[in-house]
Amino acid sequence: xxxxxxxxxxxxxxxxxxxxxxxxxxxxxxxxxxxxxxxxxxxxxxxxxxxxxxxxxxxxxxxxxxxxxxxxxxxxxxxxxxxxxxxxxxxxxxxxxxxxxxxxxxxxxxxxxxxxxxxxxxxxxxxxxxxxxxxxxxxxxxxxxxxxxxxxxxxxxxxxxxxxxxxxxxxxxxxxxxxxxxxxxxxxxxxxxxxxxxxxxxxxxxxxxxxxxxxxxxxxxxxxxxxxxxxxxxxxxxxxxx
Numbered sequence: 001x002x003x004x005x006x007x008x009x010x011x012x013x014x015x016x017x018x019x020x021x022x023x024x025x026x027x028x029x030x031x032x033x034x035x036x037x038x039x040x041x042x043x044x045x046x047x048x049x050x051x052x053x054x055x056x057x058x059x060x061x062x063x064x065x066x067x068x069x070x071x072x073x074x075x076x077x078x079x080x081x082x083x084x085x086x087x088x089x090x091x092x093x094x095x096x097x098x099x100x101x102x103x104x105x106x107x108x109x110x111x112x113x114x115x116x117x118x119x120x121x122x123x124x125x126x127x128x129x130x131x132x133x134x135x136x137x138x139x140x141x142x143x144x145x146x147x148x149x150x151x152x153x154x155x156x157x158x159x160x161x162x163x164x165x166x167x168x169x170x171x172x173x174x175x176x177x178x179x180x181x182x183x184x185x186x187x188x189x190x191x192x193x194x195x196x197x198x199x200x201x202x203x204x205x206x207x208x209x210x211x212x213x214x215x216x217x218x219x220x221x222x223x224x225x226x227x228x229x230x231x232x233x234x235x236x237x238x239x240x241x242x
Contacts, residue, residue, distance in 0.1 A: 011181040013037035017097035038069035049073040053154035058089040080114035091162035094127035142168035183213025
């Protein structure tokens with residue numbers, strides 16, 4: 001266990017369901033712009049690419065693609081088989097866009113050749129039980145993600161995820177975070193020393209690093225040249241597919 005690890009959390013780039021808010025797209029992949037956003041992240045964080053000891057990603061297509069493009073140098077250095085595809089890090093809702101594909105289908109996709117999908121159980125796409133979209137199940141799943149990160153021995157761990165599950169993973173005693181993450185935004189966390197040994201083992205924000213896209217569902221090419229604002233909080237923004 002390495003409770004003093006630094007956790008680098010990255011939200012995926014723009015995906016197809018973000019553009020027209022079409023939640024019926026099964027396991028929505030990145031848009032062409034999203035791929036550019038993800039690819040532009042890699043050269044923005046060269047030091048982190050060298051520091052990363054482990055990469056953990058949601059097994060949905062848009063996060064796998066963001067991992068390959070945004071953290072490509074680190075993936076190449078560590079070896080793609082060593083990237084952990086963690087089903088507990090999938091997005092929260094039970095919309096088709098937030099529902100992953102069966103392990104066999106992902107393994108047959110040449111884009112994802114080399115990923116280790118052995119952690120994907122047959123029910124990981126069911127959105128029932130442990131995978132259900134209700135608040136209690138989401139909190140339990142987010143806690144399981146924190147437990148997984150806490151138990152790893154690596155000192156610098158990357159987590160590539162989705163807005164809602166990231167807000168749940170970065171919760172505090174008052175509930176999930178309300179922070180609205182930009183496309184490919186990357187932030188650094190450490191475990192809260194006061195709760196790291198507890199069951200909740202909350203994370204504490206250390207630093208906001210970089211983002212290669214904006215908040216808006218219709219983010220444009222211009223977003224790629226922008227950096228995150230000193231205060232990225234959007235007051236009054238609802239949770240959801242942002």
